[in-house]
Every structure is written in structure tokens, then in C-alpha cells.
Amino acid sequence: KLREELxxxxxxxxxxxxxxxxxxxxxxxxxxxxxxxxxxxxILCAIEPILGFELSESVVRAGGYGTVEAALGHLLPRLExxxxxxxxxxx
Numbered sequence: 001k002l003r004e005e006l007x008x009x010x011x012x013x014x015x016x017x018x019x020x021x022x023x024x025x026x027x028x029x030x031x032x033x034x035x036x037x038x039x040x041x042x043i044l045c046a047i048e049p050i051l052g053f054e055l056s057e058s059v060v061r062a063g064g065y066g067t068v069e070a071a072l073g074h075l076l077p078r079l080e081x082x083x084x085x086x087x088x089x090x091x
Contacts, residue, residue, distance in 0.1 A: 001050065002075065003029065005043045006068045010035065029068035037064040040071060053086045055079070 007025050010033055014021045021028050040060045048054055059078040065071035084090060 001047060002043070002079075003068070003072060005046065006035065006040070006071060009039055009043060010068060013039065029072075031068075032066055033068070035065040035068060035071045037062055040064070040075070044075075051079075051083065051086075053082075055082055 003025075007028050010028060011021060013019075013036075014033065019033065021033065022031055037060050041057055044055050044060065059075060059082060061074055065074065080090065
């Protein structure tokens with residue numbers, strides 16, 4: 001879910017900025033496109049109801065990320081750690 005949300009957000013941001021992205025989601029996730037940290041925080045707020053708990057903004061790197069893959073590589077381990085803290089087990 002997080003990957004899809006990030007890719008859709010990047011598509012919307014690119015449209016606003018007039019940036020042409022590759023057509024496939026895999027290529028988009030690897031493209032050198034800035035992923036703003038505030039955008040990531042808003043996406044995390046959208047997935048909190050799915051997780052069942054609030055996430056700290058500290059899971060997001062200040063300044064953002066250079067690609068969707070970089071964002072996912074940084075966020076997913078931190079989200080898993082938060083899950084273990086709250087739920088006591090691995091997802």
C-alpha cells in the first residue's frame with residue numbers, strides 16, 4: 001500500500017511541476033525524483049488507520065528522499081520497528 005501511495009503522489013507532484021515520468025511503476029520508483037518529507041508524512045497519516053496506531057514523524061527523514069525506492073528503503077524498516085513496539089510481533 002505504501003509503495004502505491006508514494007508512486008501516485010509522485011505522479012501528481014510531477015504533473016503539477018511539469019515533469020515527465022517513466023510510464024511503469026518500477027521505473028517511476030527508481031527515477032531520480034525528489035520525494036518531499038512532508039508529502040511522506042501525509043501519506044503515513046493516510047495509512048495509520050490501516051496500521052491501527054499513530055506513527056511518529058521521526059520515522060521520516062528530514063529533507064526527503066531522492067527516489068521512491070530510497071524512501072521505501074528508509075521507511076519500511078522503521079515502520080516494522082514501530083509495528084513491533086505497538087503490536088509485539090513482526091507483521
